[in-house]
Amino acid sequence: MSRQLAERIQGISPFYVMELLWRARQLEAQGKDVIHMEIGEPDFATPETIIDAAVKHILTGEVKYTPAAGLPALREKIARFYKQRYGVSIAKERIFVTPGASGAFLLALGVSLNSGEELLMADPCYPCNSNFVKFFDANCKTIPVDASSGYQLTAECIKQHWTPATKGALIASPSNPTGTLITPEALQRAILTVNALGGCFYSDEIYHGLVYGQNAATALEFSDNVFVINSFSKYFGMTGWRIGWLIVPEEFMVATEKLGQNIFIATSTHSQFAALAAFDEDTMVELERRRLEFAARRDFLYDNLLRLGFEIPVKPEGAFYIYANCARFTDDSFKFALDLLEAEAVAITPGKDFGSHEAHHMIRFAYTTSIARMTVAIQRLERFIKKGNNDF
Ligand SMILES: Cc1ncc(COP(=O)(O)O)c(C=O)c1O
Numbered sequence: 236m237s238r239q240l241a242e243r244i245q246g247i248s249p250f251y252v253m254e255l256l257w258r259a260r261q262l263e264a265q266g267k268d269v270i271h272m273e274i275g276e277p278d279f280a281t282p283e284t285i286i287d288a289a290v291k292h293i294l295t296g297e298v299k300y301t302p303a304a305g306l307p308a309l310r311e312k313i314a315r316f317y318k319q320r321y322g323v324s325i326a327k328e329r330i331f332v333t334p335g336a337s338g339a340f341l342l343a344l345g346v347s348l349n350s351g352e353e354l355l356m357a358d359p360c361y362p363c364n365s366n367f368v369k370f371f372d373a374n375c376k377t378i379p380v381d382a383s384s385g386y387q388l389t390a391e392c393i394k395q396h397w398t399p400a401t402k403g404a405l406i407a408s409p410s411n412p413t414g415t416l417i418t419p420e421a422l423q424r425a426i427l428t429v430n431a432l433g434g435c436f437y438s439d440e441i442y443h444g445l446v447y448g449q450n451a452a453t454a455l456e457f458s459d460n461v462f463v464i465n466s467f468s469k470y471f472g473m474t475g476w477r478i479g480w481l482i483v484p485e486e487f488m489v490a491t492e493k494l495g496q497n498i499f500i501a502t503s504t505h506s507q508f509a510a511l512a513a514f515d516e517d518t519m520v521e522l523e524r525r526r527l528e529f530a531a532r533r534d535f536l537y538d539n540l541l542r543l544g545f546e547i548p549v550k551p552e553g554a555f556y557i558y559a560n561c562a563r564f565t566d567d568s569f570k571f572a573l574d575l576l577e578a579e580a581v582a583i584t585p586g587k588d589f590g591s592h593e594a595h596h597m598i599r600f601a602y603t604t605s606i607a608r609m610t611v612a613i614q615r616l617e618r619f620i621k622k623g624n625n626d627f
Pocket residue numbers: 275334335336337338361407410411439441465466467468474478479
């Protein structure tokens with residue numbers, strides 16, 4: 236019997252930042268105070284209201300499977316949330332509770348993408364999404380994007396890159412790693428273009444709620460014929476609970492339920508009961524306080540990176556990332572990140588984790604740590620740059 240790895244695994248790239256994280260852990264074990272600005276999750280704890288709801292349910296002892304699509308009460312609350320926040324009416328039958336946005340994406344692609352087909356995505360983008368496409372033996376066609384479109388795909392570039400093998404396009408707004416948003420008009424044009432070409436549109440809205448300027452529009456404002464991927468991970472502070480949701484076009488409802496039953500059975504029960512409290516007023520008050528804190532951090536980091544000589548062509552308006560050009564200091568952002576960690580114990584993510592377009596000049600800074608910690612990080616970064624540790 237062959238013990239060879241499946242071919243599809245060859246195409247799936249590891250995270251380069253893991254190398255940094257591994258080194259950071261070693262340095263910490265030696266007593267170094269590492270400042271983590273590479274981590275893509277909020278440093279805030281899960282809101283107490285959410286934890287209380289989970290604990291209350293666990294204590295009943297009834298931690299059994301739920302329906303594959305999720306607790307009916309949770310699907311209803313998510314539907315209500317769309318009405319309140321975006322003014323769109325979504326039948327709760329189109330909403331599927333999933334193990335994170337990752338589970339949502341797996342279901343969305345599982346019901347819609349055939350092997351050999353291709354999906355259009357921006358370069359840079361969140362790497363797992365493109366790896367999911369490869370996992371389905373399909374191809375990811377990444378399109379280089381820049382500041383002129385806010386690092387987002389446009390209707391024009393979708394049209395230009397569309398081939399008979401193209402199944403659809405994915406847009407993530409706010410984007411990871413750039414923190415930039417697509418405008419509602421551009422989103423609408425992109426959706427209408429994909430619909431007119433007969434394809435599927437996937438909208439990754441996991442950073443909705445974490446916006447600091449314009450509000451993010453949901454793809455559902457413009458069409459019912461879209462897959463919307465969202466999560467309790469980021470805005471609701473529930474990364475480790477592994478819970479998100481997927482909204483599908485009506486004709487995919489039956490297939491999505493069938494696939495969900497087979498590959499997950501259901502999303503974790505205590506996480507679903509926890510999430511029932513996520514839309515409560517007390518929780519929302521706390522989430523708004525956190526959003527304002529993130530906005531202040533964004534401003535602090537943005538101003539300081541510019542002052543140090545990084546280039547940030549579009550001011551990010553969402554998520555908790557700044558994607559900065561470090562060409563002034565290096566032609567190898569991965570080495571820059573490794574050297575910075577070694578010399579000053581500040582961890583950041585190199586551009587090559589997000590694609591290849593200009594990646595060697597780009598660094599992602601996550602402001603998932605306090606302004607006090609970032610103040611120290613900026614002092615260290617300044618010293619590192621001034622010392623010229625990086626051949627510049
Ligand atoms: C753009 C984007 N989509 C999806 C995910 C996956 O999130 P989840 O924790 O909900 O699976 C992430 C996580 O960082 C992300 O940045």
